[in-house]
Amino acid sequence: MRKAIATGRIVTEADGTIDAARADAMWDARTDPAQQRGAHARATAAETAATTATAKAALNKPVPRAALDAVKDTLREAGSEPGAAEGGGEVSFVRARMANEVLKAQTARVRLQKMKGELVDRARATAMVFDLARRERDAWLNWPPRVAALMAAELGVEAHQMETVLERHVRAHLGELAEVKVELR
Structure with a gap:
């Protein structure tokens, strides 16, 4: 009670007494x-x-x-x-x-x-996945020109024709892969 009076949570009357109803209301409010x-x-x-x-x-x-x-x-x-x-x-x-x-x-x-390194930044992870997918796509697009001549020599067909067929099939496959949606939640 003394602490409440000292901190101003309860105010005494002029004669030093405490009005119970008023003190209860002040106590609840403060x-x-x-x-x-x-x-x-x-x-x-x-x-x-x-x-x-x-x-x-x-x-x-x-x-x-x-x-x-x-x-x-x-x-x-x-x-x-x-x-x-x-x-x-x-x-x-x-x-x-x-x-x-x-x-x-x-x-x-x-x-x-x-x-602790148990969580990763979503924006950074998204950027890394995007970069990885782009490098993978570029590697596949650069593959037919590199191997078409070797494959054509093994099969005994024209190199340009082999490269054209390989490129068409690689692009179709990459088109299918592009439809896969990755959500990082």
Whole structure:
């Protein structure tokens, strides 16, 4: 109680007494439910959710649906049921705080995996795959002129005709390969 008075969470009357109703209201308004434990924390969290809904309606500034959905998705991914503790689909301060902590943990895990070399940059990987595919295509396109004369001599046919046939078949095969779509997700 003394600490609350010293920090200004509760204000005393001029004669040094405390008005209980006023002190309770000040306490609830100036207390972060995430810092509370036990039954009081659950009660405060419920009151905070109700107060948040009332304040939201009064201000006519609804929280964007995308933000609420993001909190719910994060909680769902973490194994929590996002609508279990709330009524009417509202997201309380405690649940939003929990979602924030889950996101921090996920971000830290990704950073650690990247530092360990377990993750690669998507843009870099995409560029490398594209470069590899281009070099592979160029190697195949340069192959018929290199081997056509040798193959023609073995088969006893004209070299230019052999190169033309090889090139036509290689281009057809590369056309089939070009239809394969690679997605790096």
